[in-house]
Amino acid sequence: MKELLPLYLAPMAGVGDRAFRETCGEFGVDFFCTEMISAKAVLFGDKKTALLAETGKAERPIALQLFGSDPAAVAFAAEKMGKREICDGIDLNFGCPVPKIVGNGEGSALMKNPSLCYEIVRAAVQAASLPVSVKIRVGWDREHLNAAEVAMLCEKAGASRIAVHGRTRADFYRDGTLLPERIAEVKRAVGIPVIANGDVRDGESALRLLEQTGCDGLMIGRAAVGAPWIFSEIRAHLAGKPAPEIDRKEIIRHHLERAFSYKPLSAGREMLTHMAQYLKGFRGAASLRDRASHCERKEDYLALLELLP
Template identity: 45%
Template sequence: MRPLAAGLCAKNPFVLGPMAGVTDSAFRTVCMEQGAGLCYTEMVSARALTYHDRKTASLLSVQPCQRPVIAQIFGSEPEVMAEGARIALELSGADGIDINMGCPMPKITGNGEGSALMRTPELAARVISAVRRAVPVPLSVKFRAGWDEQSKNAVEFARMAQDSGADFLCVHGRTRSQFYGGHSDAGVTAAVRQAVDIPVIASGDALSARASVRLLRETGADAVMIARGAQGAPWIFASCLSLYIGHGEILPDVQTHIELMRRHVRLVCSLKGEARGMPEIRKHALWYLGRLRGAKPFKVRMAQVSTLGAFEEICSEMLKARLQVKE
């Protein structure tokens, strides 16, 4: 595998993608422990960083065990993005900065940010150039196949990003109008890979270890980004590595599955405190349970769990129940 940029060598080609509200510090730690080669922070607003918003700054708190890590920012004003990138780097000590040009959410695109920048490539170029000048670390841009089926401009957009100073790219093969539905078009990523000289990370439908290794090979990309496939399954990275080197998939047994969920939940509580952490961890716990056959009776309780003690009690009962890992 090629290094993604000078000075940025991912440990392997299986990368934890940015997910707002999901890839916080605890989840990044668990995924890196399970073999992810690189991880991304959640996206943060460059404008909020320039206002020194404390909540936004807290999203960029990075532990050494999460490195290499990329801090992702979004926004559409070149000078604000440049200043935001400088602050993001200072706060996180990250190994690189990524610019989000793929977010489909109306509250982001409505401001001309995220994937809306694919409709204004001249402005996108100015944003990339401004951030390039502002930070000395590797710079990447994450974008989609295009805005909609009629305007798939990923290849031209990729060339523009390269010419504006990006060191590597990440392509999600869906259009903005698809949001997260339908299928991701791996052909678009393969075409981008052919069109530029810089490394490319493939994203979209890397929902299992098999799908991730297939996406890597089909697109010829330098790395593959795993997002929803890691929810409730951080071991997907170890499984990808095992498949990649010619061994089989790794599926943890029920005990290991529950142990990893406990590790994740304890980490959240130690980083955020029990009162704040427990409500946040419920969705993760439900993702873990969703991957176990026979866990339905525990889901209702898990959806309301509010203390670490109650969570541990559910885990002990789960260990005694006849659960099976879903294939």
Template identity: 40%
Template sequence: MSTALQTSKSLRIGPFEVDPPVVLAPMAGITNVAFRRLCRQYGAGLYVCEMVTARALVERDATTLHMITFDRDEHPRSMQLYGVDPVTMGRAVKMIVDEDLADHVDMNFGCPVPKVTRKGGGAALPYKRRLFGEIVRAAVRAAEPAGIPVTVKFRIGITDEHLTYLDAGRIAEAEGARSVALHARTAAQRYSGQADWSAIARLKEAVTSIPVLGNGDVFSAQDALRMVDETGCDGVVVGRGCLGRPWLFRDLQAAFAGLPIPEGPSLGEVAVVLRTHAELLTEHYGEDKGVRDLRKHMAWYLRGFPVGGDLRRSFAMVGTLTELDDLIGQLDHDAPYPSEAEGPRGRQGSPAKVVLPEGWLDDPEDATVPMGAEVMHSGG
């Protein structure tokens, strides 16, 4: 059993105290209402719904409206929006206010996916400083009547030669954002290599009136404490680290309270969590889609445990709750939590050239809305 150092770090985002200072990063196809409920059972924090696009919300896309499902006891209800047009972003946030759809709005300017950056969206957009500021301003103004805090998440920049995070942090602060979060990688890195936590420290020095959160390579409770200690950040954003490990939020709760970090679960205990996840997904999607959606989680849950190849493949192809129960019955429930289960998980990939619109880097003060970047549909 390891004991974390006591920390008095507290995090306030608008009217909400986030204790421990931990935020679940929105992840496409992952942080639906089922996964958020599972994680919330282990500890407090701020749990963000998977990203939806501003245009899809305004147009009342059926898939998007289903994605923004929240539990009755989920508070604050946190929604992340993607957008490239100040007008559409303002309309989306006004809709959230008028229809009481969420209590907190986070804005995504960190997506490195080529289909997004190719049109000037995601991690490409903060390079256009004026446009970035106008989008944040539109969201903040639309949210003000309801007192809904607007927060902003972004990356270090496009490449090492085109860093945007310090300007983005200052602009977001000036336009009324209530916190900023930095994924300490460039768009070119995607999810590869190591996050540069020193950039989080520099952002914390530059942004002084609102909280600064750090994101990148938080795979354990010890990682979270180390990030806070090394950077001075006000909280941590956890993404890939909780894949197949929703109990990480229990560990984080203990660590930030200065309590012993619990031992990892046995395979039998993991099986109970996995089965609960299946039930929650079935409740949200129906059994067929729910169980199929669980398949992507199987390798993460079983990582490092003594599970044979044939059984692993069967888990990855499971189609019903009955089949799942049969497979769970074949596991060695007494197998202890393995050290191999720790460390990086989820997509990592390799660095890649960032695809940008022609002439995108010519004028950072150009506030023209990127053509064709408004995405109609939400999701991965």
């Protein structure tokens, strides 16, 4: 029953906001996740955090992702944010490779400290009234491939699900470094659902990762930026059907409308990243991208859309 496999939209800080998530949602995302949110920022009542935690009805079920290394702060944030009005579950980030995060002992730095992973998950599970899932990498580096050990501890602490990005922290996002066999190892080690993540770019790579890992679902991140319809393409491929027809201009227009409606102050800047990716699929992409770099208002973007073939 490959065609029923759940497809997850990966959390992506700075890209995966509500407008983007809802746009992907039109193409068959089964589970959403917010951008990562600092547990400490929740604890200190940071205002920007409230915006990151805004979720809509069209993106359910959604997990709210927290990062942090202090079990008490994570527990506080999990209790405060883990409410049905906001989300359907709390996800814990043990995979972020960014130096600023890792330098604080957070994100993928936690892969070096399995017992602390256990404490954090346990604290979150005890505090939240919703399920707690975890997202990990396969290890800190190739000498320390301990994803199965961390996953077993997370399960013991009460985690409901594990998503595994098949790279080590040391490998960051480098091409050719995905280790699907390590994701498969996690799948064999635990009884809770395991979601495979990394380098799914189309139907074929989705099927390959599924076969390599035997996982219970697939998580897609970067390939959805500029191509939110990838979810329907993958679904069709898994069902042995042709990819559905799409109207790219209309999809971009909807995304723009949502972005400017949810974040009128920052959408002008933030849509640049998405636009650069969307334009890749069009003839004359280089000059279109140049023009897009001057877009600020919604009207500028809509005028650019009119130029697309």
